[in-house]
Structures are given as C-alpha cells and as structure tokens.
Amino acid sequence: MAILAPSILSADFLNLGDNIRKLENAGIEMLHIDIMDGHFVPNLTFGPALVEYVRRFTRLKLDVHLMMTNPQDYIDEFCDVGADYITVHQEACMHLDRVISLIKKRGAKAGVALNPATPPSTLQYVLDDVDIVLVMSVNPGFGGQKFIERMLFKVAELDRLRGDKYGYQIEVDGGINNKNVKSLVESGADIIVAGTAVFRGDIIENCKKIGAIIK
Ligand SMILES: O=C(CO)[C@H](O)[C@H](O)COP(=O)(O)O
Numbered sequence: 001m002a003i004l005a006p007s008i009l010s011a012d013f014l015n016l017g018d019n020i021r022k023l024e025n026a027g028i029e030m031l032h033i034d035i036m037d038g039h040f041v042p043n044l045t046f047g048p049a050l051v052e053y054v055r056r057f058t059r060l061k062l063d064v065h066l067m068m069t070n071p072q073d074y075i076d077e078f079c080d081v082g083a084d085y086i087t088v089h090q091e092a093c094m095h096l097d098r099v100i101s102l103i104k105k106r107g108a109k110a111g112v113a114l115n116p117a118t119p120p121s122t123l124q125y126v127l128d129d130v131d132i133v134l135v136m137s138v139n140p141g142f143g144g145q146k147f148i149e150r151m152l153f154k155v156a157e158l159d160r161l162r163g164d165k166y167g168y169q170i171e172v173d174g175g176i177n178n179k180n181v182k183s184l185v186e187s188g189a190d191i192i193v194a195g196t197a198v199f200r201g202d203i204i205e206n207c208k209k210i211g212a213i214i215k
C-alpha cells in the first residue's frame with residue numbers, strides 16, 4: 001500500500017488552484033513541489049513564495065523536493081512558509097547530517113534524495129535520522145522523462161536494508177505511470193510521485209486509476 005503525491009511541475013499554472021482542488025476531490029493527501037535552481041539541475045522552477053501561496057490555499061501535506069546546491073541556506077525559509085516535508089539531495093550536501101538535523105529542528109520531516117547513479121550505501125550513517133529516502137527514477141531537472149528500470153533494484157535494496165531496523169519511507173520520483181507503478185509498490189515504495197501521469201488528461205480519473213493500482 002502506497003500513496004500518490006502529484007508533482008505540480010506538470011500542472012496547468014494558469015489554473016493551479018483549480019488543479020489542486022481536483023487533487024483534493026480525488027482523495028490526494030500529499031503534494032510534491034519541485035524546487036530547481038539552474039545549478040544543481042539545468043532548469044529553474046519555483047521558490048518559497050509559491051510554497052507559501054499553495055500553503056494558504058490547501059491543507060494537503062506539502063512535500064518540497066529541493067534540487068539545489070547549498071540547500072542548507074533555504075531550510076528556514078521553506079519551513080517558515082509551511083513545508084511539511086523537505087527533501088535535499090545527497091549529492092548537494094557537504095554536511096548532510098547537519099542539514100537533516102536543521103530540517104528536523106524546524107519541525108519538518110526530513111528526506112534525502114539519491115540521483116540514479118548514487119547508491120543507498122552513501123546514506124548508511126544517516127538512515128536512522130531520515131523520514132524519507134527519495135529514489136530518483138530519472139535524472140532530476142525535468143518532468144516527462146523515461147523511467148529508468150534499474151531503479152527498481154534500488155527501491156528493493158532500500159526496502160531490504162530497512163527491515164525492522166529503520167523507519168524511513170521510500171519515495172520514488174520520475175517517469176512513473178500506471179504501467180510501471182505496480183512493480184514499484186511491490187518492490188517496497190511507499191510514496192509515488194507522478195507529474196505527467198497525473199496532469200495530462202483528466203486529473204481526477206488519472207489519480208483514481210493510479211490510486212486503485214497502489215492501494
Ligand atoms: O523531480 C522531478 C524531476 O526532477 C519531478 O518530480 C518528476 O520528474 C515528476 O514528473 P514526471 O512524473 O513527469 O516524471
């Protein structure tokens with residue numbers, strides 16, 4: 001059993017409020033917000049202001065995915081505007097343990113994301129402290145990319161590693177659709193991020209279809 005967290009990267013931005021109400025009506029509990037800085041990834045998206053507007057508009061849990069260098073400099077700001085979950089990239093943190101502590105000290109849940117080429121072993125000494133491990137199943141930076149099949153092994157590895165020892169949730173992000181989502185849940189994924197598969201076409205129908213597969 002897993003939950004679906006739609007990524008607003010693929011939403012209709014001139015009708016964002018309407019899109020979010022549709023997600024609520026479809027029973028969605030968590031919204032994924034991709035922050036890209038043009039340095040860590042070759043694309044630019046939003047900043048804390050958008051998170052603040054979304055926070056005022058909905059009670060959905062806000063899952064903020066920071067694809068940026070020096071994420072430590074923005075943790076306070078994203079917490080101030082109401083992020084519930086903040087995920088930083090392992091590859092972007094010189095002092096990962098410190099960044100995780102900072103997020104948790106501010107009362108948010110802490111996640112660490114792994115690019116496709118980064119192994120779970122890099123997290124060995126922080127796994128006790130993280131709430132989420134996010135497996136990137138595309139190279140971060142853009143929506144609408146092709147799912148990298150090998151990431152199924154990474155999800156399974158994180159599930160094995162977790163056993164009864166750790167309490168983290170496994171989140172998977174990138175290229176997920178109603179064809180490949182079942183194998184991800186069977187491998188141990190708890191949170192499924194999807195942008196294109198949710199926002200292309202009928203949002204409520206798409207959420208229901210994916211929801212029925214992962215429940
Ligand atoms: O972090 C991301 C990209 O870096 C997005 O969350 C992800 O790509 C979702 O979009 P899609 O489902 O269309 O792949």
Ligand SMILES: [Fe+2]
Nearest residue numbers: 007034065173
């Ligand atoms: Fe993301």
